Amino acid sequence: MLPVHDIVRRPGEMREHRLTIRLSEQWGEGLVSVVQGEELDLDVRLESVHEGILVTGEADSTYRGECGRCLNPIDAPVEVEFQELFAYPGEEANDFEVQDDHVDLETLVRDAVVLSLPFQPVCQPDCPGLDPETGERLTESAGKEQVAPVDPRWAALQQITDQGNAAE
Ligand SMILES: [Zn+2]
Numbered sequence: 001m002l003p004v005h006d007i008v009r010r011p012g013e014m015r016e017h018r019l020t021i022r023l024s025e026q027w028g029e030g031l032v033s034v035v036q037g038e039e040l041d042l043d044v045r046l047e048s049v050h051e052g053i054l055v056t057g058e059a060d061s062t063y064r065g066e067c068g069r070c071l072n073p074i075d076a077p078v079e080v081e082f083q084e085l086f087a088y089p090g091e092e093a094n095d096f097e098v099q100d101d102h103v104d105l106e107t108l109v110r111d112a113v114v115l116s117l118p119f120q121p122v123c124q125p126d127c128p129g130l131d132p133e134t135g136e137r138l139t140e141s142a143g144k145e146q147v148a149p150v151d152p153r154w155a156a157l158q159q160i161t162d163q164g165n166a167a168e
Pocket residue numbers: 067068069070071072122123124127128129
């Protein structure tokens with residue numbers, strides 16, 4: 001909640017707020033979410049316009065969860081922008097209204113963050129996932145094979161072996 005009493009009904013006035021909040025509850029219900037207690041940085045500009053208060057801002061935080069392919073734990077930054085007009089209460093009902101002398105940004109920011117969370121998160125763009133037969137992570141075995149330098153005379157043979165592995 002941000003105070004707006006000093007700019008209410010004063011079109012042209014503007015205030016900027018920069019603050020860090022801690023989430024009192026988890027945001028998001030999918031494979032990844034912004035967990036309870038996570039810090040969220042907010043950069044908000046409040047502009048007084050004729051109809052109400054125009055809220056523009058940016059939120060930065062971190063989401064956590066597990067890779068949708070290999071189930072490794074992951075965390076990654078989430079950054080969203082938002083803008084909404086908080087109207088003065090009138091005859092028409094609005095989703096977002098100036099309440100007394102403040103605006104409540106929680107629903108606005110939470111919806112923007114939750115909608116930006118990946119539906120199918122991966123630990124890395126080319127995560128190969130789990131071996132369908134053994135259930136082991138393919139990432140680790142694939143990494144080890146590349147480590148030893150190969151004698152050029154054996155390179156052709158290595159290539160054949162690699163193709164054989166790929167075909168399995
Ligand atoms: Zn993965």
